[in-house]
Amino acid sequence: MLIKKPVDVRESEVTPQSWYVRRREFLQVAGSTAVAVAAGAAGPLFSGTSTVLAQNPAAQKLENLRKSALSTDEKLNSYRDVTTYNNFYEFGLDKGDPARYAGSLKPRPWSVVVEGQCGKPGNYNIEDIMKWFPLEERIYRMRCVEAWSMVIPWVGFPLADFVKRFEPTSKAKFVKFTTLVDTKQMPGQTEPALPWPYVEGLRMDEAMHPLTIMAVGLYGEVLPNQNGAPIRLVVPWKYGFKGIKSIVRVSFEESQPMNTWQRMRADEYGFYANVNPAVDHPRWSQASERRIGEFFKRRTLPFNGYADQVASLYAGMDLRRYY
Template sequence: MSRVRTAFPRSSEITPRDVFDQRRSFLRDAGFVIAAAGAASLGLGARDAAAGTFSSARKGPYGTTEAPTPLKDVTSYNNFYEFGTGKEDPAERAGSLKTRPWTVSVEGECAKPRRWDIDELLKLAAIEERVYRMRCVEGWSMVIPWNGYPLAELLKRAEPNSRAKYVEFTTLSDVSQMPGQRAAVLDWPYVEGLRIDEAMHPLTLLTLGLYGDLLPNQNGAPVRVTVPWKYGFKSAKSIVRIRFTEHEPKTAWNKAAPREYGFYSNVNPAVEHPRWSQAKERRIGEWTKRPTLPFNGYAEQVAGLYAGMDLRKYF
């Protein structure tokens, strides 16, 4: 990593640490004040107020020291086709998504299937802050401070059985809330999937927040997964169902273009997309491009999951 960065000095473009910290502490304070005021006006207790913000979330492992992408960019440049195919569409149109009440059904090959309420998920495990790199299959990337806990925390409570080889995620399908679903660009509902060991990996985050607050709608509210070593589309948003399956799930992008989007879709600079190179990426906010790292820089943690696999075949 350090070698990579010295090869492209861009010190002028990096927000000075103190300025950045001020900004974040401001955001945190502001978030807390707003949440507290809101809670007070609704007559809620202090415990409930804490659920509205993750300002006290402890720093989780696997963090990066790279400068996070500004919140404005993380929330205004999104691929979330349920709200349109333009990058600005989700920020403009996701207001119609109703994130309460919300339940997530955990089902399939497991001993204890269960429907979880979003408020239960918010309290299921200690919320951490995980600053992850996010690499889009289109060739751009961000650094995003997410809030959540390992997906394994939820999955293990369902007690998956020996036939549970894969985990399938299904996004909400409701055209009245998701106007982009009027267009048949993808086969709705959006379905994504992981192998069970990928889903159980401690890097895989059940994500409930962003920048210390609840997820904005355009980022996959109220609950999504974040799988940082895979291209962004593998991280399902606005999840309503998690299902353990014996067979590889039929995922949305794979169905749409099987030659271009494989089931694995691990970030890999050596395996190009049929139509463009994946060797480099543009970090949002930077003018030059930087080399893309194998497994998006998480090779140390996850390369072992694919030992002996031909990553060109299983792209």
């Protein structure tokens, strides 16, 4: 009998050698396209804004994606922008580190433990989770607390649908999320940069809001390791650090969880972390941001431009105090 050994790293999750070797060429193409676009005036300095979307040709495509009315029609950041410039301290502190080192993460097989105040706790396989719901494309603005932003075409499903499946009880007031801890897969965890594991949380009404999604893909493909494979949170009206990656545990809680950055520096990062141009980070301004690909800064919008949908969640709250 032939017993097939499960491959623990999908072909699609590895940057193909040929693609890696030719990376300069891709950049050159990106650069020259930008040059063409700018009628010869621009060089690769502008390649960040180029429209070349060099996806990973070996990645597994996610089919039959629904479009969403909640998507923005703003210009997308390129695949390169989204996958080579982000924070994921489990792989190092530099924003290029996740793309460099996330190859050691094994997003399959993967399971998510669901526990706490709910009717159906358990251990759920990622392959099953991805089949529970129709996948949607959600194009969202992403605003980092470091005052830069991108527009990203996520693929995922509403967190609300996910939550309802486990029948949270009336005691469930918050949802707590936890990232994997494994120094072999996440070499950055050998350094005590942050108290591992990374923990994030949402109030129940935030978790149930239609804008909040669990993302399993990007640019119509399975989520690359460096962006939080195989499953991560996306809450577009909050600073990016709320979007916890590579989730292994979801817990329904009675009291407000202590999220990692608040534990780390409570004077700089709070639980809510709603994008708010009126409340500065103690060390830098949040009034404006640099959209990756643009040279000048643009003004930051309250709730990252999603105020119409979410401001009511915080009616009567002092957002200076609950930053």
